[in-house]
Amino acid sequence: MKKKTALIISSVMLATVLSACGSNSEQTASTASPGASTQATTEDNTPLDLSIAIHQAGEVPAKGNPMEQAITKYTNTNLSFQWIPTSGYDEKINVMIASGELPKLIKVSYVPTIISAMQSDVFWEIGPYLKEYKNLVAQSQTYYDNIKVDGKLYGIPVYRNIGRAALHYRKDWFDQTQLTVPKTLDEWYNVLKVVADEDPDKNGKKDTYGLMLDKNYNQGVASALTRISVSQGGPNKWKVDNEGNFTPEFMTDEFFNTMKLFKRLYDEQLINQDFAVTDALTIDKAYEAGRVAMRISGGNAQSMQTNLVKVIPTAVIDVASLEGPAGTRVPAESGNAGILAIPKSSVKTEAEVKKILTFLDKLLDKEMVNLINKGVEGKHYKVEGDYTLPLDKDADAKEVKPYRDTLLQRGETYNMDKRMKQTDLFVKNNKVVAENDKYAVANPALTLISVTFTERGSELEQIITDAETKFIMGKIDEAGWSAEVERWKNNGGEQLMEEYKAAYLKK
Amino acid sequence: MPQDKSTGNRIFDCINYTLLMLIALICVLPFVYVLAVSFTSPAEVAKGGLILWPKEWSLASYRYIFSTDTLFRSMLVSIYITVLGTFINLLFTSLMAYPLARTHLRGRQGILLAVLFTMLFGGGMIPTYFVVKAMHLTNSLWSLMIPNAISAFNLIVLKNFFQQIPDGLEDSARIDGCNDVGVLFRIVLPLSLPAMATFGLFYAVGHWNQFFNAILYINDSRLYPIQVLLRQIVILSQSSIGDTSIDNTEIQPLTIRMAVIVFATVPILLVYPFLQKHFAKGVMLGSVKG
Numbered sequence: 001m002k003k004k005t006a007l008i009i010s011s012v013m014l015a016t017v018l019s020a021c022g023s024n025s026e027q028t029a030s031t032a033s034p035g036a037s038t039q040a041t042t043e044d045n046t047p048l049d050l051s052i053a054i055h056q057a058g059e060v061p062a063k064g065n066p067m068e069q070a071i072t073k074y075t076n077t078n079l080s081f082q083w084i085p086t087s088g089y090d091e092k093i094n095v096m097i098a099s100g101e102l103p104k105l106i107k108v109s110y111v112p113t114i115i116s117a118m119q120s121d122v123f124w125e126i127g128p129y130l131k132e133y134k135n136l137v138a139q140s141q142t143y144y145d146n147i148k149v150d151g152k153l154y155g156i157p158v159y160r161n162i163g164r165a166a167l168h169y170r171k172d173w174f175d176q177t178q179l180t181v182p183k184t185l186d187e188w189y190n191v192l193k194v195v196a197d198e199d200p201d202k203n204g205k206k207d208t209y210g211l212m213l214d215k216n217y218n219q220g221v222a223s224a225l226t227r228i229s230v231s232q233g234g235p236n237k238w239k240v241d242n243e244g245n246f247t248p249e250f251m252t253d254e255f256f257n258t259m260k261l262f263k264r265l266y267d268e269q270l271i272n273q274d275f276a277v278t279d280a281l282t283i284d285k286a287y288e289a290g291r292v293a294m295r296i297s298g299g300n301a302q303s304m305q306t307n308l309v310k311v312i313p314t315a316v317i318d319v320a321s322l323e324g325p326a327g328t329r330v331p332a333e334s335g336n337a338g339i340l341a342i343p344k345s346s347v348k349t350e351a352e353v354k355k356i357l358t359f360l361d362k363l364l365d366k367e368m369v370n371l372i373n374k375g376v377e378g379k380h381y382k383v384e385g386d387y388t389l390p391l392d393k394d395a396d397a398k399e400v401k402p403y404r405d406t407l408l409q410r411g412e413t414y415n416m417d418k419r420m421k422q423t424d425l426f427v428k429n430n431k432v433v434a435e436n437d438k439y440a441v442a443n444p445a446l447t448l449i450s451v452t453f454t455e456r457g458s459e460l461e462q463i464i465t466d467a468e469t470k471f472i473m474g475k476i477d478e479a480g481w482s483a484e485v486e487r488w489k490n491n492g493g494e495q496l497m498e499e500y501k502a503a504y505l506k507k
Numbered sequence: 508m509p510q511d512k513s514t515g516n517r518i519f520d521c522i523n524y525t526l527l528m529l530i531a532l533i534c535v536l537p538f539v540y541v542l543a544v545s546f547t548s549p550a551e552v553a554k555g556g557l558i559l560w561p562k563e564w565s566l567a568s569y570r571y572i573f574s575t576d577t578l579f580r581s582m583l584v585s586i587y588i589t590v591l592g593t594f595i596n597l598l599f600t601s602l603m604a605y606p607l608a609r610t611h612l613r614g615r616q617g618i619l620l621a622v623l624f625t626m627l628f629g630g631g632m633i634p635t636y637f638v639v640k641a642m643h644l645t646n647s648l649w650s651l652m653i654p655n656a657i658s659a660f661n662l663i664v665l666k667n668f669f670q671q672i673p674d675g676l677e678d679s680a681r682i683d684g685c686n687d688v689g690v691l692f693r694i695v696l697p698l699s700l701p702a703m704a705t706f707g708l709f710y711a712v713g714h715w716n717q718f719f720n721a722i723l724y725i726n727d728s729r730l731y732p733i734q735v736l737l738r739q740i741v742i743l744s745q746s747s748i749g750d751t752s753i754d755n756t757e758i759q760p761l762t763i764r765m766a767v768i769v770f771a772t773v774p775i776l777l778v779y780p781f782l783q784k785h786f787a788k789g790v791m792l793g794s795v796k797g
Contacts, residue, residue: 056739059577060728085731087738088722091632095723098633099640285761289554310550398575 048077048355051103051346053096055338056083057405059398066376067403074371075362083402097122102343105356107158107406109338110147112454118154123341124353127153133357135364138414140437143335148447151507156360157336159410163436164298165227165330166429171318173200173293181320185232185261189270195293196270201312210293213262213275214283218468219461221333225262225468227296229255230441231324236331238445238500246445246500248493250464251485262472276469290315296322298333302426319429321436332440337405363408369415372407375400387421448507450499452492460496463488545569545765552761568766578736578770584648585732586774589714592652596710597703599656600665605691607662608669619663626659632723639724650724651717651732658713661706668702669695704785708778715775737771740764 060083061067072079082103084092090109096102097117108114117123130144131137136156143157167181174180177198182188192210201208211224218225226249230236234254239247249255265271272278272286286292287304290312295304301319308315321328342356362368374381374388380396381388390396412419413434422430452460467484470476476484485493512520536559543558548565552558572578606612607619629635635654644650672695680694696703718734725731741764 056728059575082726083728085722085735085739087735088719091719092722095633095636099636101640101645311554394574 045076047072048352048359049080050077050105050356050359051080051082052105052107053082053084053093053103054107054406055089056085057402059402061399061402065399066379067371067399070371070376071363071368071403074365074367075359077359097343100345102346104346104352105340105342107338108155108341110334110336112457114339115149115449116454118149118152118341121344123154123343124347125152125154126156126342126353126357129354129357132354133361135361135415136357138364139410142332142442146335146446147339150449155339155341156357156408158338158340158406158408160333160335160337161433161437162332162335163330163440164333164433165222165296165322165436166298166301166432167294167296167320167322168299168301168304168317169294169320170200170290170292170315172314172316174318176200181323183231183323184325185228185257188228189261189264191294192265192270193268200293201290208291208293209272209286210270211265211295212272212278212283212286212292214278214280215276216280217275218465221331222298224296225255225258226331227322228261229258230331231322231329232258233324233326233329234258236441236443238443240444240500240504244501244505246497246504248464248497250468259468259471263474266472267474276473300426301429302423305423305425317425319425319432321432321439328436328439330436330440332442334446340408360408364410364415366415366417369409370417372400372403372409373411373416374420381420383418384421386418388418389421444504445500448500448503450496450503452496452499456492457496460488460492463491541765541768544762545769547762549760549762565762568760568762569770571763572766572770578733578767580729581731581733581736582770582774584730585715585717585734588648588651588717588732589711589775592714593707593711595652595656596658596661597707600658600662600706601669601691601696601699601703603657604662604665605669605695607666608672619666622659622662636723645724646726646730648725648730651714651720654720655713658710661709665699665702665706668699672698701785704782708782708786711778712775733771737767740767 061081068079068081071077080103090111090113093106093108094113096106108117127144127148130153139159142162143159144153147153147155147157169181173195177194177200179191179194180187182191195208195210196206199206199208213224217223226234226237229249229252232254234252235247235249237249239249239252241247250259262271266273266275272283287295288307288311290308301317305315305317308317322330340360342353347353347356363372370377374390375396377383378391380392380400381390383389410416412430450457463484467476467481467488470484471481539559540557543561544552545568546564546566547558547561548563548567551561551563551565607615609615630638639645639650639654642653644653676694676698677690680690685693716734717732718738721730721732721735
């Protein structure tokens with residue numbers, strides 16, 4: 001008897017457990033697999049549950065704030081954002097991928113770990129679906145080409161301008177000393193010399209510079225050396241000839257001449273002597289204190305102006321494109337601030353992938369473009385004639401910026417009805433940047449995959465980075481520089497060039 | 508005995524004191540700088556130079572950081588994990604250290620070796636994450652308190668400290684009718700207050716500075732401790748990931764960063780003086796005997 005009751009109890013328990021599990025899986029199944037014929041019409045009304053892991057830009061907005069409500073309503077989704085602080089973003093993403101604990105949409109960067117995750121099919125390939133989405137397909141193909149892995153597209157880029165570099169300069173100083181924006185390397189030298197010597201701020205001290213460098217002056221997309229060298233006709237990181245031979249920028253004459261210019265500037269104390277150890281923050285302060293004449297940057301001249309007049313009310317900043325003897329030439333950047341990818345472990349069916357892509361596509365509809373760029377009408381901005389005016393800068397920074405910086409938007413360039421009224425300088429800067437796209441010099445190795453680069457890329461880069469610094473500081477001469485380049489070749493550089501060539505020809 | 512001093516001695520003292528004062532100054536100045544900048548107006552700071560006393564007082568930075576409840580909330584989270592976490596640390600560390608300090612415990616060397624092993628070899632980030640996840644601790648504040656409840660290093664030092672307490676005390680307590688738990692809580696722990704205060708401080712500072720684990724294990728941003736926020740504010744304003752289509756004027760000025768640093772550092776600094784008198788004693792006592 002006892003055995004029998006035990007059996008009954010346990011079977012009842014088993015049944016409840018099973019049914020509990022069942023109800024769960026049924027729910028997920030009902031959204032995923034049901035025969036398209038019967039549910040197709042009603043399915044459109046059920047909101048899509050969408051979890052998004054994304055960079056935290058500034059403060060974390062409260063759950064269910066007006067912005068989120070508006071997006072939810074327009075796109076018919078139940079959004080849940082997971083904001084991850086920038087300071088630990090990559091580690092957290094790696095842990096999430098390793099543990100398979102992924103949301104339905106996740107922001108990743110185009111870096112070796114993610115690229116290999118894409119190669120091993122962690123994310124959905126969305127290339128074939130792209131043409132079905134009118135807004136997504138309307139964006140320049142370059143954005144998509146720049147994030148392809150083995151020719152396949154694994155996500156939607158969070159679009160950014162491609163040629164962001166512009167020259168910001170102190171117009172008041174330039175006018176006063178009758179300088180013009182430099183184009184050739186000789187002109188650069190001349191401008192830098194005049195600014196350093198003629199005491200444009202009239203404080204009787206020799207404390208002004210034409211240009212200041214920080215310790216990352218030769219690294220990444222913001223490398224000052226690359227930007228100037230490209231303007232002089234040099235390649236963007238890598239040069240490729242018709243046969244597919246790759247040459248790194250630092251083996252080209254244009255780059256070497258730029259380096260020689262900086263060596264001369266260093267010798268004559270026309271740039272900050274401690275650039276090899278100075279961090280970006282110190283440089284920022286010097287710029288904000290009005291001690292520097294020029295800056296090559298991807299920021300907006302208006303921000304510099306706003307910061308500067310707090311200290312020097314008479315300061316005037318202007319913006320110019322980065323021109324060389326042959327006109328404007330700027331290094332192309334990757335054109336994204338991350339990639340929104342759809343993990344296979346959390347999104348099981350093609351139907352759901354399409355729903356998520358629809359969501360992303362809708363973000364570029366007119367209503368959403370306005371919302372994500374400017375916020376809620378009446379709260380963050382108001383319409384006045386042909387323009388919109390910002391209402392509450394503080395609220396904008398706290399409530400709108402987190403979405404603007406992380407979700408899809410193209411600013412004024414796509415689907416925006418009325419421009420936000422901005423200062424002339426701001427508009428001019430935007431125009432320079434928009435023009436830049438035409439003159440952007442692409443990095444031919446951007447999407448090429450090389451084993452050597454994945455394994456030893458940073459080590460190789462370090463050799464050259466150090467050598468550049470040593471050369472500028474006069475610790476090695478031209479022979480020493482050639483020796484360092486040889487060392488780079490022997491330590492894997494040669495192999496890297498070969499691998500790029502092979503990958504390029506295969507394409 | 509000052510009258511016994513020769514001139515040589517006096518000169519030595521003089522140099523000694525100057526040197527020590529200089530070193531002390533080097534330690535204190537950064538704090539003064541941070542504090543002063545946080546109370547100075549942003550324009551004044553932008554002019555540059557070393558600020559050790561605000562010329563233009565301004566509370567703007569503090570007004571800014573207190574304009575939302577984000578900072579307060581993460582401060583509360585930090586206080587919560589620090590207080591409760593330290594309690595858990597001390598409880599479990601002493602519960603493990605005490606038996607290991609008793610020579611009659613069998614297999615004690617083996618356990619100690621196992622503890623030492625964890626000091627030398629760790630699983631690494633991802634395996635640890637799996638363990639935390641399997642224990643269903645992710646996305647809860649327990650994930651910041653339970654996985655690191657016992658620090659191997661502190662355990663060994665505390666064990667050595669407990670070993671110095673004479674066996675006789677324990678024996679007499681037993682004669683008076685105490686069991687093992689009674690001996691630990693009524694005899695040993697009260698005698699170990701200096702050590703407890705010291706390790707309490709070690710653990711508390713560790714919890715207060717908890718940052719990376721919080722990012723890894725916690726998904727809900729409302730549960731982030733103050734250090735995550737601090738890092739976010741300092742790092743965000745350092746990187747110029749500026750986008751041209753957006754006016755970046757709201758980049759945090761230095762004064763706001765300093766104000767947040769002050770806000771995040773002061774509480775743990777306040778705790779220190781109260782434990783300081785135990786501090787020197789506690790560390791020394793534990794470390795004398797190997």
